[in-house]
Amino acid sequence: MNSISQENFQKISSELLEKMGFDIFSMETRDDSILVEGDIERGGKKRDYLIKCSRSEENLKEEIKELHELLGGKKYGLFLTTRLKDRKVEKTEKIEFVGGTPFYKLLKKFDMLSQIEKYGERLREEEETERSDDRKTSPDKSEIEEWGKKGKNLYQAGRYQEAIKFFEKVLERNPEDHVALNNKALCHIKENEYEKALESINEAISINSNFEDAYLNKAFILEKRGELDKAKETAKELVDLKPDKGNYHYIYAAYLRKTGELKEAWAATEKTLEVEPGHEEVKKLRSSLRKELTDEIAEEPEELEKEGLEEAGDSKREFEGLKRENEELKERLEERESKISDLQEEIEDLESELSEIQEEKKKVENKFKMEKNRLRNSLKLKQERVDKLQEKRDELKETLEEIREDETEVEESTQEDTENKEKAVEELQTLKYVGPELAERIYDSGYKSVDDLKEASKGELSEIKGMGSAITEKVIEYLQEE
Numbered sequence: 001m002n003s004i005s006q007e008n009f010q011k012i013s014s015e016l017l018e019k020m021g022f023d024i025f026s027m028e029t030r031d032d033s034i035l036v037e038g039d040i041e042r043g044g045k046k047r048d049y050l051i052k053c054s055r056s057e058e059n060l061k062e063e064i065k066e067l068h069e070l071l072g073g074k075k076y077g078l079f080l081t082t083r084l085k086d087r088k089v090e091k092t093e094k095i096e097f098v099g100g101t102p103f104y105k106l107l108k109k110f111d112m113l114s115q116i117e118k119y120g121e122r123l124r125e126e127e128e129t130e131r132s133d134d135r136k137t138s139p140d141k142s143e144i145e146e147w148g149k150k151g152k153n154l155y156q157a158g159r160y161q162e163a164i165k166f167f168e169k170v171l172e173r174n175p176e177d178h179v180a181l182n183n184k185a186l187c188h189i190k191e192n193e194y195e196k197a198l199e200s201i202n203e204a205i206s207i208n209s210n211f212e213d214a215y216l217n218k219a220f221i222l223e224k225r226g227e228l229d230k231a232k233e234t235a236k237e238l239v240d241l242k243p244d245k246g247n248y249h250y251i252y253a254a255y256l257r258k259t260g261e262l263k264e265a266w267a268a269t270e271k272t273l274e275v276e277p278g279h280e281e282v283k284k285l286r287s288s289l290r291k292e293l294t295d296e297i298a299e300e301p302e303e304l305e306k307e308g309l310e311e312a313g314d315s316k317r318e319f320e321g322l323k324r325e326n327e328e329l330k331e332r333l334e335e336r337e338s339k340i341s342d343l344q345e346e347i348e349d350l351e352s353e354l355s356e357i358q359e360e361k362k363k364v365e366n367k368f369k370m371e372k373n374r375l376r377n378s379l380k381l382k383q384e385r386v387d388k389l390q391e392k393r394d395e396l397k398e399t400l401e402e403i404r405e406d407e408t409e410v411e412e413s414t415q416e417d418t419e420n421k422e423k424a425v426e427e428l429q430t431l432k433y434v435g436p437e438l439a440e441r442i443y444d445s446g447y448k449s450v451d452d453l454k455e456a457s458k459g460e461l462s463e464i465k466g467m468g469s470a471i472t473e474k475v476i477e478y479l480q481e482e
Contacts, residue, residue: 010034012112013053019110022049033244052244144173151183160187178204182214189221197221212242219251220347228259239268246276247337253285254344262293278334281341424448433474438466454479 013034014027024038034053039046107113151166167184170177181204188197198221204214215238222231232255238248253268266289272282421443427450428439445464447453453461453475462472 009053012107012115016106016110016112017051017053019112020106022051144170148180148183151180155183155187155190158190160190163187176207178208178211178214181207182211182217185214185217185221189217189224192224194221194225198225210241212238212248215241216251219255223255228255231255232259244275246272246279246282247340249275250279250282250285253282257285257289257292262289262296265289266293279337280334281337281344420448428453431475431478433471433478438464438471441466450479 010027010029014024014036017024017036017038020040022036022038022040024036026037028035036051036053037049038051039048041047147166147169151163151170154160154163154166164184164187167180167187170180171184174180181200185197185200185204188194188200198218201214201218201221204211205218208214215234219231219234219238222228222234232252235248235252235255239252242248249268249272253265253272256262256265256268266286269282269286269289272279276282421440424443425436425439428434428442428447429436431439431450431453434442442453442464447456447464458472458476461467461475462469467475
């Protein structure tokens with residue numbers, strides 16, 4: 001069954017509020033919600049209220065399933081506590097939280113069920129007309145639905161590329177099918193094709209700007225691409241789109257923490273608890289944030305809480321009664337949140353593992369780089385040493401060659417001098433009174449031949465060792481005779 005129109009939902013909400021005693025000053029539509037501002041007399045005093053009548057998920061009892069669907073498909077009417085301060089109104093009064101089952105009881109109490117049933121009869125007639133028109137104008141609708149089912153089944157089986165083909169077939173017939181675009185993006189995510197996934201998700205959001213799952217998937221894709229700031233901005237868009245969903249505030253807080261905006265993350269966790277007091281995961285996040293903020297700004301946690309959360313105490317006290325009255329609802333919600341929490345923890349574990357691997361990889365790369373540089377420097381030094389040794393070796397070789405050449409020349413010169421000396425000594429011994437010993441002394445004194453002696457004076461010859469004046473006279477006489 002289709003749900004009643006926004007206009008009719010507004011009529012039901014305003015009429016019920018008036019019957020409950022609310023004096024309405026103004027009313028406006030925001031997304032799928034109605035914002036009502038006014039006052040009510042309680043305990044003899046007039047109190048101001050800002051009431052948000054919304055349609056949010058809840059598993060309702062069997063007896064009111066039809067009403068549940070009528071009020072919003074898989075949603076129900078809901079009065080949410082909302083601060084007037086959020087609208088820059090300097091008042092902090094709040095209203096009661098009314099879940100789906102109490103909402104039904106209120107409608108019954110104020111005799112409004114028959115009015116809603118009329119809406120239901122009218123909708124059933126309209127649905128029958130729509131189905132008839134569909135059969136006439138959309139003979140291939142069942143085929144498109146079948147393709148969508150096959151795509152989902154293949155996705156569940158892990159056959160992502162095959163699933164993509166079926167979702168593309170759906171989109172060929174209906175390019176505006178934002179659900180098929182989202183499902184196609186999920187397949188691309190599984191295949192680590194984040195660029196294609198982001199393209200499909202953005203197209204889905206452009207078609208349906210209220211598509212919550214698409215925003216969640218977009219944030220995940222951006223995070224996987226390492227674009228945390230953009231992922232955070234997407235989470236903020238989701239918060240702005242559905243400010244009454246605590247889990248979206250929690251996701252936004254988690255991204256703020258990852259981008260290092262700790263104080264903003266703390267404020268977002270407070271908003272989560274304001275909207276959904278029983279959110280367990282945000283309590284764990286706040287515990288971590290408290291320690292990180294204390295380390296960062298050197299404040300005691302108690303001081304930190306006083307700084308930005310003075311009004312939280314009043315809110316918590318008012319919600320104490322709410323918690324006792326809505327235990328059944330909380331258990332159901334917690335079961336759903338627990339699944340989300342498990343998935344979130346799994347994602348965080350994988351991210352942590354990936355971070356550790358990347359850190360280890362970085363260390364190995366740095367170590368390898370350092371060792372490579374060390375070896376390169378060592379090799380360079382050794383090469384320089386080799387070059388110097390080779391240069392020294394070449395110099396020594398050249399010197400050795402020169403020495404060898406000098407030795408050869410000396411040997412040749414010495415041999416020649418010896419031969420000349422022997423000849424000269426023999427010649428000098430031809431003189432009378434000159435024996436071998438004296439001949440050698442004459443040669444050593446510079447007289448290399450008999451002709452040299454002829455040119456020498458008597459005084460010069462007498463200076464030769466071993467030649468007395470007598471021998472000198474005789475040698476001169478002999479030389480003169482010749």
